[in-house]
Amino acid sequence: MQKIQRDEILILSVNDQPVGHLWFSFLWSEIPFIDLIYIKEECRKRGLSRVLLGYLEAYLQARGFDVLYSSSQMDEPEPQAWHRHLGFTECGVIAGLNDGGIGEVFFRKAIYSRGHY
Numbered sequence: 001m002q003k004i005q006r007d008e009i010l011i012l013s014v015n016d017q018p019v020g021h022l023w024f025s026f027l028w029s030e031i032p033f034i035d036l037i038y039i040k041e042e043c044r045k046r047g048l049s050r051v052l053l054g055y056l057e058a059y060l061q062a063r064g065f066d067v068l069y070s071s072s073q074m075d076e077p078e079p080q081a082w083h084r085h086l087g088f089t090e091c092g093v094i095a096g097l098n099d100g101g102i103g104e105v106f107f108r109k110a111i112y113s114r115g116h117y
């Protein structure tokens, strides 16, 4: 509920049907960070995550932000590959952050140029 009140959830719809969402927040209330991006399985590989990410980047650029952070579990190579493909670069790891002692890898993307998407 608080995320909705703060405008920190994007819902992507196709033909009035929700097909994906992106949750974001601000580290230390200042630094934009993707909590989660999710596209329904049957709707993947059609460019929809690119649409959601592009919208968030434009939204943040318009508010003066020039960098976006995100993260992924160390044992999940696909989300990591997605981040790299969409222009994120790895910027650090927090060891043991998740259940089972699994680390979390962090990513950063400069968003000052629309040419990056």
Ligand SMILES: CC(C)(COP(=O)(O)OP(=O)(O)OC[C@H]1O[C@@H](n2cnc3c(N)ncnc32)[C@H](O)[C@@H]1OP(=O)(O)O)[C@@H](O)C(=O)NCCC(=O)NCCS
Residues within 6 Å of the ligand: 035, 036, 037, 038, 039, 040, 043, 044, 045, 046, 047, 048, 049, 050, 051, 071, 072, 078, 079, 081, 082, 085, 086
């Ligand atoms: C990762 C996820 C959001 C991708 O959504 P999608 O709509 O299928 O992705 P798109 O079709 O927009 O793909 C955009 C680009 O990324 C590429 N891509 C998609 N998934 C990829 C993957 N797992 N690894 C590498 N590249 C990938 C596509 O080939 C495409 O490249 P192109 O535009 O240069 O041709 C989706 O698979 C998902 O919801 N996964 C489960 C949740 C998750 O892991 N989220 C990410 C971490 S929070």
